[in-house]
Amino acid sequence: MPIANPLIVRKWTESELRTFLDEGGSIENDVYDFKQSFSWRQTDNKEIRKDFSAFANTKGGYIFLGVSNRREIIGIDYDGEINTKLNRILSDNLKPKIEWEPLHTIPIKTSASSRRSIHIFYIKESPYHIKPHMSDKIVYIREQGESKPLFSGRDLRDRFFIPGFQPEHIEQLRYELEAIKNGSFILNRVDVYYLRGLRQYLMNEVVKNPTSGAHGELYATYQEIEKGLCDLEELRSREDGYKKVPTISYSADLQQLSDQMVNKIDILYKRYKEIYG
Numbered sequence: 001m002p003i004a005n006p007l008i009v010r011k012w013t014e015s016e017l018r019t020f021l022d023e024g025g026s027i028e029n030d031v032y033d034f035k036q037s038f039s040w041r042q043t044d045n046k047e048i049r050k051d052f053s054a055f056a057n058t059k060g061g062y063i064f065l066g067v068s069n070r071r072e073i074i075g076i077d078y079d080g081e082i083n084t085k086l087n088r089i090l091s092d093n094l095k096p097k098i099e100w101e102p103l104h105t106i107p108i109k110t111s112a113s114s115r116r117s118i119h120i121f122y123i124k125e126s127p128y129h130i131k132p133h134m135s136d137k138i139v140y141i142r143e144q145g146e147s148k149p150l151f152s153g154r155d156l157r158d159r160f161f162i163p164g165f166q167p168e169h170i171e172q173l174r175y176e177l178e179a180i181k182n183g184s185f186i187l188n189r190v191d192v193y194y195l196r197g198l199r200q201y202l203m204n205e206v207v208k209n210p211t212s213g214a215h216g217e218l219y220a221t222y223q224e225i226e227k228g229l230c231d232l233e234e235l236r237s238r239e240d241g242y243k244k245v246p247t248i249s250y251s252a253d254l255q256q257l258s259d260q261m262v263n264k265i266d267i268l269y270k271r272y273k274e275i276y277g
Contacts, residue, residue, distance in 0.1 A: 003060070009122070010104045012106060013106070014106050014108050017073070021067065021071040030058055030142040030143065031061035033055075033064070033147075034064045035064065035067070036068045040085055048090070050136075050140050052098060052100060053094055053098060053139075053147075054135075054148070055142055056125065056133050057126065057132050057133055058125065059125050060122075064120055065120075065121065066108075066118040067118060075110065075117055076117065078116070078117065083102045086121075093136045094134070094135050096126075098126060104119075105117050105118070127172065128171070129171075132159075165194055165197030165198045165201055170277055173269065176195075181262055199222060199226065202218060203219065206219050214274070215275070217271060218272060221268045225264050225268060228257065229261070232257055235257060
């Protein structure tokens with residue numbers, strides 16, 4: 001059963017929640033977790049972080065607070081500080097930060113006079129360049145309805161390591177290009193490895209589509225970026241060599257070339273997305 005749409009879930013009534021739970025497709029699995037309650041004791045905070053991080057490291061998903069493992073609606077007493085408490089817990093010993101939201105609160109009818117409700121929290125799957133998240137120095141994933149730790153280096157590599165450029169991962173391309181821009185075009189080994197893969201892929205696409213002007217333009221833009229990176233490195237070296245001589249300065253040229261590079265990188269991403277997005 002596909003994961004429920006958050007736009008629909010945020011509008012559920014108690015009746016619609018009961019229907020969802022009764023249908024059987026909501027069994028506790030990789031995308032749904034049911035909690036009768038949260039314990040706010042400091043010693044139990046690890047359990048909360050573990051479950052939230054596991055969803056972010058896998059496919060994303062929902063935590064239903066106030067629903068038992070048998071899919072019974074129990075509800076919890078009103079707590080106006082619940083989101084503040086969760087924010088505090090999830091901001092501590094969980095790195096990098098995950099994206100989650102208190103999606104919906106559903107008041108439920110009870111025979112007692114107390115105000116009880118169901119809280120539904122939605123955790124987004126993190127993009128490739130953010131994973132894995134570590135909760136209390138451990139990486140967790142959702143598997144067979146549980147939040148399980150990964151200790152093996154091989155398991156971590158198999159699940160999270162993306163070997164260089166992957167054409168279908170457009171969000172990763174955007175992130176890598178933004179990182180190059182924000183780092184003033186100073187490349188680390190991962191950047192270089194990634195760009196080599198991008199260059200090879202674009203070359204192959206030109207060979208496969210020799211009559212396609214779009215592929216040719218995309219590769220030409222990449223070549224301009226690659227040349228610009230070399231020119232920037234050379235210009236920086238010259239400027240560093242003359243920095244003690246006040247009459248000689250390349251700062252204006254460096255800024256101009258840097259601005260040109262920002263523009264070309266934006267063009268490359270836009271064209272790539274038009275073709276493959």
